[in-house]
Amino acid sequence: MTVIDFTAFIGRLATASGETILPFFRTSLSIDNKSVSHDFDPVTEADRAAEAVMRRLIKANFPQHGIVGEEFGSEHEDAEYVWVLDPIDGTKSFIAGFPIWGTLIALLHRGTPVFGMMHQPYIGERFSGDSGSAHYRGPTGERKLAVRRCASLQDATLFTTSPLLMNATDRATFGRVEQAVRLTRYGGDCYSYCMLAAGHLDLVIETELKPYDIAALIPIITGAGGIVTTWEGKPAQGGGRIIAAGDPRVHEAALKLLNG
CATH class of the missing domain: 3.30.540.10 (Fructose-1,6-Bisphosphatase, subunit A, domain 1)
Structure with missing residues (x-):
């Protein structure tokens, strides 16, 4: 096959x-x-x-x-x-x-x-x-997807479905990234990741995802030139605390804030 x-x-x-x-x-x-x-x-x-x-x-x-x-x-x-x-x-x-x-x-x-x-x-x-x-x-119509370049967190648009879905510790950690970016919006679920792959936003950060919440989105984002990992920088297909970014510079900067 x-x-x-x-x-x-x-x-x-x-x-x-x-x-x-x-x-x-x-x-x-x-x-x-x-x-x-x-x-x-x-x-x-x-x-x-x-x-x-x-x-x-x-x-x-x-x-x-x-x-x-x-x-x-x-x-x-x-x-x-x-x-x-x-x-x-x-x-x-x-x-x-x-x-x-x-x-x-x-x-x-x-x-x-x-x-x-x-x-x-x-x-x-x-x-x-x-x-x-x-x-x-x-x-x-039809087109190829490509993430957009973004040099720094200060220029980034961040999405999460809702900070209320995070535990208190993760919510506070997420807040550090939220304070650093240009714009934060809530909502979206799987759509946020697809809009990242399409080049309309720069960063998605979420927690407590199951494998079925993220597995299908990984090939879409990486195929468009983006990166998806856990907050620890590990492979994301098992779910957990997830960060997706279009630009590796934004991913690296956000990971530093997420890991204190």
Whole structure:
């Protein structure tokens, strides 16, 4: 199986999941809370239905592959090829009717993300990458993605979904970077990373991400010329505290502040 064939198949996964999700968007949804604490971690019928559709397609076409999904757990995650699925990244935006969410589809080979896609079916956008290059396809056409150069933190635009998702210590640490940049904005979930790959912002910093939150975005960002690591500068596919930057100078400067 070639990378080209995998690319076509990922397109099929994106189409099938999008067709499953869209009938639920901006309708009256039943919403469950997955959190066992006092937090709110919503999941909807759309999340479950979309992941189920993708799992069925993967098992029918690549029964030897593993699957890691947000809603239905892991199967054969020690396989050579493993699919990592987040049917709706940004469920809180989804249930509020905002189109700042997307389906994340990653393919790992021996534990390393080799292809990723973020699909936003309501807007009709797809961001994809294979670490060597990254591409956008949407209503305005198709183009290659490229991060923008940014010489210093003082010139940078920073995004995070919400500082309230961080624990008190990490929030204070994040605040050091926030004070150093030119502009900080909140919200975005997976869209922030795609806008970084597209050259519209410079830095994304988040915490407590799961593998399915980040695996698909790594090949997109690195394919566009950016860098994604943990706050410790380690590989990011396992999740945790994540920093993504378009320019290595901004990445290095932010890491210094994050590590005190």
